[in-house]
Amino acid sequence: MSTIEHASELPAWAALLVSFFLVVGAGLTLIGTIGFVRLPTFYERIHAPTLGTSWGTGGIVMASMIFFTVLATRPVVHEILIGIFVTVTTPVTLMLLARAALHRDRTEGNPGVPAEGPVQSPGESVDAK
Amino acid sequence: MLPYPLLSASLVIMWLALNGFTLGHLILGCIVSVFASWGMAALRPVKPRLPKWYLLPKLVSIVLYDIVRSNIAVASILLTGRSKRIKSGFITVPLELENPTALAVLAVVVTSTPGTAWLEYNSLNKSVLIHVLDLVDEEAWRVLIKTRYEALLLEIFE
Numbered sequence: 001m002s003t004i005e006h007a008s009e010l011p012a013w014a015a016l017l018v019s020f021f022l023v024v025g026a027g028l029t030l031i032g033t034i035g036f037v038r039l040p041t042f043y044e045r046i047h048a049p050t051l052g053t054s055w056g057t058g059g060i061v062m063a064s065m066i067f068f069t070v071l072a073t074r075p076v077v078h079e080i081l082i083g084i085f086v087t088v089t090t091p092v093t094l095m096l097l098a099r100a101a102l103h104r105d106r107t108e109g110n111p112g113v114p115a116e117g118p119v120q121s122p123g124e125s126v127d128a129k
Numbered sequence: 130m131l132p133y134p135l136l137s138a139s140l141v142i143m144w145l146a147l148n149g150f151t152l153g154h155l156i157l158g159c160i161v162s163v164f165a166s167w168g169m170a171a172l173r174p175v176k177p178r179l180p181k182w183y184l185l186p187k188l189v190s191i192v193l194y195d196i197v198r199s200n201i202a203v204a205s206i207l208l209t210g211r212s213k214r215i216k217s218g219f220i221t222v223p224l225e226l227e228n229p230t231a232l233a234v235l236a237v238v239v240t241s242t243p244g245t246a247w248l249e250y251n252s253l254n255k256s257v258l259i260h261v262l263d264l265v266d267e268e269a270w271r272v273l274i275k276t277r278y279e280a281l282l283l284e285i286f287e
Contacts, residue, residue: 028204031204032243034207035207039207047203047243047260047262048203048207050203050246051203051243054196054241058196077147078146078147091236091240095236095240099248102249113219
C-alpha cells in the first residue's frame with residue numbers, strides 16, 4: 001500500500017507544516033527560475049538558481065521529512081542525503097560554468113571582467129600538479 | 130584493505146538507508162564500500178584532519194542562518210524588480226586558508242549562500258574571486274567572509 005493512501009491520516013498540524021514547507025520550497029525555486037530568466041548578465045544569472053538549490057530544496061526536504069516521520073513509514077535518511085548531495089555538488093557545476101564564462105570573456109577581451117591573477121609559467125605548473 | 134574506515138562506514142550506512150536494512154544489502158554495501166574506498170585511495174587525496182571537529186555544528190548553524198537570510202534578500206531583489214537597479218560585481222578576497230578541505234568547505238558555504246558565488250581560487254597569491262549579486266560595500270563583504278567563515282574554518286582545520 002502506498003503512503004499517499006494514508007495521507008488523510010496526517011494530523012492537521014502536520015499537514016499545515018508540510019504544506020508550509022512545500023510552498024516555501026517550491027516558491028523559492030520558482031522565484032529563482034524567474035530570476036534566472038530575467039536577470040541581465042550571465043554572472044548575475046548564476047545567483048538565481050542557488051535559491052532553488054539552497055532553501056528551495058531545503059523546504060521540500062523538510063516537508064518530506066515531516067510527512068514521513070509523522071506517518072512513521074520509514075527512517076528519515078533519504079532527505080538528509082538529498083540535501084547533502086545537492087549542497088556539495090552545486091559549487092562544482094557553478095564553478096565550471098562561471099570559469100568557462102570568465103575564460104571566454106577574458107579571451108574575447110570583454111569589459112567588466114577582472115583580469116586573471118598571476119599564474120606560474122606553463123613549464124612549472126604542469127609538472128607540479 | 131580499508132584505507133578510509135570512516136568513508137567506508139558512511140557508504141555502508143548510506144547503502145542500507147537507501148536500499149533497506151537486509152542482510153543481502155549489508156553484504157552488497159560492504160563490497161561496494163571496499164571498492165569505493167580503494168578508488169578513493171587511488172586518487173591519493175590529502176587526508177583531512179579535523180582537530181576541532183566539535184566546532185562544526187557552530188559553523189553549520191551560522192551557515193544555515195545566513196542561507197535563510199540571503200534567500201530572503203535575493204528573493205526580494207528578484208520579486209520587487211530591483212534587479213535592474215542593483216549593482217553586482219566581482220570582489221577579490223585574500224585568504225589565509227590553505228588546507229584543500231577547508232577551502233572546499235568555504236567554497237560550498239559561499240556558493241550555497243544565494244547572492245554570492247565562488248568563481249576561482251588562485252593558489253599562487255592565495256586569493257579567491259567572488260561574484261556578489263548586490264554589491265553595496267566591497268570591504269564589508271570581504272570582512273564578512275573573513276571574520277564570519279574563514280576565522281572559524283581556520284580554527285577547525287589548523
